Every structure is written in structure tokens, then in C-alpha cells.
Amino acid sequence: MTDFDITSKEIDGMGPHGTKVGLLRVLGPAHVWALGVGIVLVGEYMGWNFAVGKGGAYAALIACWFAGILYTCVAMIDSEVTSTVAAAGGQYTQAKHIIGPLMAFNVGLYLVFAYTMLEAANAITAGYLISEVAALTGYAGELDQRPFIVLAILFLAWLNYRGVLATLTFNLVITAIAFAAIVILFLSTTGVIGTSLMHHAELMSGPAALPYGWIGVLAAMHFGLWYYLGIEGTTQAAEEVRSPARALPFGTLAGIMTLLIAATLTWYVCVGLIPWEYLGDGVNGSVAPLFDAARLTGSQPLLWLLGVGTLFATLASANGCINDASRAWFALGRDKYLPGWFGAVHPKFRTPYRSIVFLVPIALAFALKAPLDQVVTFSILSGLLEYTFMPLNMIQFRKKWPMGSIKRGYEHPFHPLPSIVLLSLCAITFFAVFLGYGTQLVAMIVFYIVASLWFHFWRYRFVSRAAQFTMPWPRPKGY
Amino acid sequence: MSQFILLLLALGLGLWSIQTLRTVLVAAPARKASRAGYFAQSAGLLSDLRRQIQPTGFARMAGRYRGLAFDLQAVPDTLTFRKLPALWVMVTVTEPQALTSETHIMARATGQEMFSTYGQMPFEVTLPPDFPPHCTMRSSDPAALPVPAVMHALATLFTDPRVKEAVLSPKGLRLVVLAEEAERNNYLIFRDAELGRQPLPSPRLQTLLESLADLHFTQCPIGTAA
Numbered sequence: 001m002t003d004f005d006i007t008s009k010e011i012d013g014m015g016p017h018g019t020k021v022g023l024l025r026v027l028g029p030a031h032v033w034a035l036g037v038g039i040v041l042v043g044e045y046m047g048w049n050f051a052v053g054k055g056g057a058y059a060a061l062i063a064c065w066f067a068g069i070l071y072t073c074v075a076m077i078d079s080e081v082t083s084t085v086a087a088a089g090g091q092y093t094q095a096k097h098i099i100g101p102l103m104a105f106n107v108g109l110y111l112v113f114a115y116t117m118l119e120a121a122n123a124i125t126a127g128y129l130i131s132e133v134a135a136l137t138g139y140a141g142e143l144d145q146r147p148f149i150v151l152a153i154l155f156l157a158w159l160n161y162r163g164v165l166a167t168l169t170f171n172l173v174i175t176a177i178a179f180a181a182i183v184i185l186f187l188s189t190t191g192v193i194g195t196s197l198m199h200h201a202e203l204m205s206g207p208a209a210l211p212y213g214w215i216g217v218l219a220a221m222h223f224g225l226w227y228y229l230g231i232e233g234t235t236q237a238a239e240e241v242r243s244p245a246r247a248l249p250f251g252t253l254a255g256i257m258t259l260l261i262a263a264t265l266t267w268y269v270c271v272g273l274i275p276w277e278y279l280g281d282g283v284n285g286s287v288a289p290l291f292d293a294a295r296l297t298g299s300q301p302l303l304w305l306l307g308v309g310t311l312f313a314t315l316a317s318a319n320g321c322i323n324d325a326s327r328a329w330f331a332l333g334r335d336k337y338l339p340g341w342f343g344a345v346h347p348k349f350r351t352p353y354r355s356i357v358f359l360v361p362i363a364l365a366f367a368l369k370a371p372l373d374q375v376v377t378f379s380i381l382s383g384l385l386e387y388t389f390m391p392l393n394m395i396q397f398r399k400k401w402p403m404g405s406i407k408r409g410y411e412h413p414f415h416p417l418p419s420i421v422l423l424s425l426c427a428i429t430f431f432a433v434f435l436g437y438g439t440q441l442v443a444m445i446v447f448y449i450v451a452s453l454w455f456h457f458w459r460y461r462f463v464s465r466a467a468q469f470t471m472p473w474p475r476p477k478g479y
Numbered sequence: 480m481s482q483f484i485l486l487l488l489a490l491g492l493g494l495w496s497i498q499t500l501r502t503v504l505v506a507a508p509a510r511k512a513s514r515a516g517y518f519a520q521s522a523g524l525l526s527d528l529r530r531q532i533q534p535t536g537f538a539r540m541a542g543r544y545r546g547l548a549f550d551l552q553a554v555p556d557t558l559t560f561r562k563l564p565a566l567w568v569m570v571t572v573t574e575p576q577a578l579t580s581e582t583h584i585m586a587r588a589t590g591q592e593m594f595s596t597y598g599q600m601p602f603e604v605t606l607p608p609d610f611p612p613h614c615t616m617r618s619s620d621p622a623a624l625p626v627p628a629v630m631h632a633l634a635t636l637f638t639d640p641r642v643k644e645a646v647l648s649p650k651g652l653r654l655v656v657l658a659e660e661a662e663r664n665n666y667l668i669f670r671d672a673e674l675g676r677q678p679l680p681s682p683r684l685q686t687l688l689e690s691l692a693d694l695h696f697t698q699c700p701i702g703t704a705a
Contacts, residue, residue: 092560238562334591
């Protein structure tokens with residue numbers, strides 16, 4: 001344990017990696033970059049192109065930017081609550097303190113299923129990639145993707161089961177490949193290096209630009225979230241002691257900017273090379289659009305670079321999803337929102353092993369049986385429900401503990417405008433999901449209603465009510 | 480040209496694979512050794528030393544300091560959600576105390592701390608005002624709290640943000656402090672948590688031993704039956 005001056009006004013954080021306070025040092029170049037990769041950059045490698053199928057090329061780009069506004073509101077709102085609730089645990093802990101156990105139970109489920117479905121989507125993409133590589137290297141016939149899907153999920157689940165003792169100490173260089181691959185593809189195909197291969201004029205002319213009109217732009221909002229889904233979790237790796245500088249939303253906003261740039265580059269390259277009808281079909285057409293774009297260039301190095309980048313992004317993302325989903329499920333078990341059996345800790349590996357094992361068949365079932373667009377939709381819907389909860393949470397937070405009643409590490413400006421904007425964009429996105437995926441929307445809503453009824457009428461009797469609120473705050477206003 | 484670049488890529492990937500495998504094979508025994516020797520620098524502070532390796536691979540040590548029986552444990556905590564994994568050091572005076580109830584004081588409590596029974600304590604009690612605002616207290620019997628002198632000493636201890644929990648029970652006294660947290664970038668990308676590669680510095684542990692010993696003698700003045 002390194003000794004350092006904990007009263008220093010120049011050093012923040014607590015661990016041996018404390019960094020200097022100040023905007024540039026809060027971000028840090030590697031930190032900014034790291035925020036964009038891992039769980040979230042995978043959204044550039046697969047899934048976003050379903051937005052093209054719903055509304056055309058321009059619709060996907062507009063959806064990307066509006067989703068950026070949505071996530072900016074998420075970052076601002078979340079930073080205020082996170083900086084004030086000293087107990088770590090993200091939106092789950094926030095819901096326990098501000099709204100109550102039923103909301104916290106739902107938020108816990110949103111997190112589990114958003115990440116479990118994302119894990120399934122990653123496995124599907126990895127399986128597809130391996131089958132394509134087999135075809136490119138001369139394999140006759142069609143390679144069965146299912147064993148590779150199963151292998152990917154089981155291998156990563158085993159890694160997480162082993163936990164700290166199986167740390168592989170990956171070199172950060174390999175994650176640079178995922179981001180650099182997009183940049184290299186952009187430079188190679190747009191004429192910056194070599195001849196331009198873009199055909200935007202031909203591929204986006206006439207009805208190809210907005211094939212379904214402005215209703216298509218609205219519908220594309222559905223998959224616009226996929227570019228950024230999970231970033232609120234990726235940047236919420238809180239330290240035990242959070243300094244006010246760390247409470248600022250700049251880290252998350254920097255990550256959103258990184259993703260916006262990556263998403264725009266991705267969109268530009270793909271729509272300039274791939275016809276929108278093929279690009280927009282992520283099930284039977286372009287499952288991994290960047291990989292397909294590289295294939296169309298005819299360049300073997302680019303093809304392998306993007307193939308490796310896609311594989312790394314999907315596996316890194318799936319690893320994080322298994323980690324986060326299992327810990328959310330574990331937290332629900334510890335709080336008795338779910339049977340306490342799930343709250344067990346492995347005696348040697350110190351991992352939530354029962355939660356990890358329990359979620360594996362759920363991920364496998366969706367990865368093996370459901371098409372990619374539906375798996376992505378289930379993940380988006382769970383995330384969307386969480387983003388809908390956040391403005392309601394914020395409004396309640398300001399109402400119950402007004403400004404000045406408790407110390408806030410960060411106070412986001414223009415309240416309630418970000419909450420209203422976020423709520424409006426969430427409502428638009430729900431309608432966008434309904435356009436074409438109404439069955440999935442209804443199924444998801446019914447599932448959460450049934451789960452809530454089960455919690456209310458059965459499970460709540462096991463919950464230790466006094467244990468839910470751990471913050472030394474005054475009584476809420478009006479109580 | 481394209482074949483050449485392809486060859487370079489394949490070579491790069493191959494070299495990286497070999498380097499990663501080598502790192503894994505070399506890192507595993509080094510990690511095992513560093514965790515087993517986590518308290519090695521502090522072994523000279525205790526007499527009647529006994530050592531054990533926990534199932535996690537981290538060391539556990541027991542011995543005497545200023546005539547009191549102490550127990551030291553290092554507990555990795557990777558069970559947190561939306562929080563960096565941490566390595567906690569638990570320093571315990573395993574001597575009977577003049578107490579009839581169990582009291583926990585926790586900083587930034589979530590109620591899910593794996594190393595503590597804080598979440599199971601039945602009563603929450605208001606702390607004296609000299610404690611930092613993020614601290615909370617729970618007890619098995621609010622009518623039998625520690626004496627004011629002990630509470631005042633604990634309030635001073637908790638000004639160090641690395642102090643996580645203090646436990647006062649008839650069986651002994653315990654302090655839980657944060658020793659390390661996972662490297663942020665590696666955790667964000669890979670959920671990687673490399674903890675315990677550097678041993679606990681002896682001066683830091685000695686400070687904790689002194690604090691606990693002073694607390695014990697405040698709680699049980701010499702000559703007082705526990």
C-alpha cells in the first residue's frame with residue numbers, strides 16, 4: 001500500500017494509481033480511449049446496422065446523434081446521484097435509496113438482462129465470424145456456428161468463475177487493435193491512404209437515402225442506442241473513495257464523444273461500401289458490417305485486421321457482461337430480492353459462482369435460439385427501461401432531498417431539462433421499438449410486470465427493510 | 480505487398496500470443512508468491528508468529544504485539560458491482576473485551592460488504608457528530624455501546640478515508656482498511672483485478688497495530704477484568 005498525502009489538493013483517488021486533479025488528468029488520454037472500447041465499442045462492430053434496415057442509411061446516422069443526446073442526459077443525471085450516494089452500486093443502489101425496493105428489484109433485473117442479452121449477441125457474432133473465416137480459408141460447406149457460440153460463452157464463464165486467481169494480465173495493446181482497426185479501415189477506404197472506394201452517391205441516391213421517409217428515422221432510434229449501450233456502466237467503476245473531480249461527468253462524456261466519432265466513421269465507411277438493403281439485414285445479410293466492409297475492399301490485411309478487431313471486441317464485451325450481470329444477480333440475492341442461494345461466494349475464488357453458473361444457460365438459450373436482431377432488441381429494451389427509470393429517479397431525488405439538504409458532489413445544471421429530454425427520447429425510442437418489434441416490446445413489459453408482481457406478493461416478505469437504506473441522510477422532505 | 484502486410488499481421492499476432500502465454504505462465508507463480516508473502520515485510524513486528532495461506536492464496540498471520548494477540552488477514556473483494564475491486568486488510572485484536580454487545584461502524588456502507596456482518600446488525604444508532612458524514616453505526620444492543628473515550632478515538636481513526644470498518648465485540652476489536660484497488664483501465668476493459676503484487680508496507684501495518692492496541696487499552700484499562 002503506497003503512502004501518500006491523502007489531504008493533497010493535487011492528487012485524487014485513493015489507490016496507488018491516484019492521479020492529479022484537473023480536467024485533463026481526470027480524463028487522461030488512455031482513460032478516454034479505454035472508456036470507448038471494451039463493452040461499448042462492440043456496438044460499432046455489430047448490431048447498429050439494424051438501424052439502417054429500419055430507416056435507411058441517413059436514418060441510422062440521425063438515430064446515432066439523437067442517441068448521443070440521450071446518453072449525454074444519462075451522464076449528467078447519473079453523475080449527480082452517483083456523486084451523492086457514497087455507497088457504490090450504480091443505479092441499483094440509487095433506486096434502493098431514492099425510490100424503494102420494488103424499483104431496485106426492477107433495476108437489478110434490467111441490468112442483468114441487458115448484459116446477458118448483450119453477451120448472447122456477442123457470442124452470435126463471434127460464431128458468425130469463425131464460420132466466415134472458415135469459408136474464406138477454403139472450408140467446404142457451411143460451418144455449424146453453434147459449438148463456437150457455446151465455447152465462447154462457457155470459456156468466458158469459466159474465466160469469471162475462477163475470478164481474481166485467473167487474471168490473464170492482458171496487454172492493453174490488443175484492445176488498441178479494436179479501435180485502430182476502425183481508423184485504419186476508414187483511412188484505407190476513403191482515399192486518405194490510396195484510392196477512395198466509397199460509392200456514397202450511388203448507394204444513397206433516390207429512395208435509398210430515406211426508404212421509409214421520416215417514420216423510418218423515428219423507427220431507427222430503436223437501434224441507435226446500440227452504439228452506446230452500456231457506457232453508463234463502463235464508466236461507473238467507482239473507487240472506494242470518490243473525489244469530487246471523479247464525480248464530474250466528463251469521463252462519461254468523453255467516452256460518448258469517443259463512441260460518436262467511432263460510430264460516425266463506422267457509418268461512413270459501411271454505407272459507402274455496402275448497399276443499405278444488405279447492410280440493414282444483420283441476420284441473413286451483414287452480421288458484422290465492418291468485417292464485411294473490409295471484405296469488399298478486396299484487401300486481405302484489412303480483412304484480417306477487422307476480423308481480429310471484431311473478435312477481440314466481442315470477447316472483451318462478453319467477458320465484461322458475464323462479470324457485471326452475475327454481480328447484479330448476486331447483489332439481488334444478497335439483498336434477498338431473489339433467493340439468498342444466489343448470494344453465495346466461492347470459498348476459494350471469491351466469486352459469485354452460483355450467479356455466474358445460473359446465467360449461463362439463459363445466455364446460451366438466447367444465443368442459440370434467437371436471431372441477432374431480437375437478442376439485440378431484448379438488450380436494448382432492458383437498457384431503455386433503466387434509462388426511463390433515471391429521470392424519474394432524478395426528479396424524486398431533487399424533490400425528497402432538495403438542494404442544500406444534503407451535500408452533493410456534483411449538481412447537474414438546467415434541472416429538470418435533462419430529465420425531460422431523457423424521458424421524451426425514451427418515449428420516442430419505445431415507440432420506435434414498437435414499429436417492427438411490437439411483440440418483443442409487449443413480451444418484455446409483461447415479463448417485468450409478472451416479475452414485479454412476484455416480488456410484491458411473495459418475495460418482499462424476506463427483504464430486510466431496514467437494511468435497504470444505508471446512507472446517513474436526513475428524513476426526506478414530506479416524510 | 481498485400482501478402483507482405485498479411486505476413487506482418489500474422490507475425491505480430493503470433494508474437495503477441497507467445498508473449499501473452501509467457502506472461503501468463505510467468506505471472507502465475509509470481510502472483511502466488513506475492514500473495515503468500517503479502518505480510519512478509521511486517522513479520523518482524525509480531526512475536527509468537529503463526530502463518531497460514533488462505534484458500535484465496537493470500538497470507539494470514541497471527542502473533543503478539545505489545546503483549547496482545549493479533550490476527551491479520553488480506554481479503555480480496557471482487558464481488559462489487561459498478562465499483563473497482565479492492566483488497567481489504569483486517570487487523571483484529573483477539574482478546575476478550577469489556578463489552579456486552581457487538582457494534583460496527585462502517586464508512587460508505589452498502590449493506591453487502593462481504594467481510595462484515597454489518598448488514599445483519601439489527602439496530603442502527605446515530606453516531607456522535609465528530610465522525611465523518613459518510614459513516615454509519617449498527618449494533619446488537621443500542622443500550623450497551625462502547626464508552627465515549629473509545630468512540631472519540633474511533634472518530635479520529637475514521638478521518639483516514641482508507642479506514643472502512645471498526646468492529647467492537649466481546650471477542651475482540653477489528654479494523655478493516657483499504658489496502659489496494661484494481662487498476663482502472665484494465666478493469667474497465669477486461670474486468671481485470673490484479674491485487675496484492677506489492678507487500679503491505681510495515682510502517683502502515685504498525686500504525687494499525689498501535690491504533691488497535693491503544694483502543695484495546697482504552698476499552699479495557701490494565702487491571703480491569705474483561
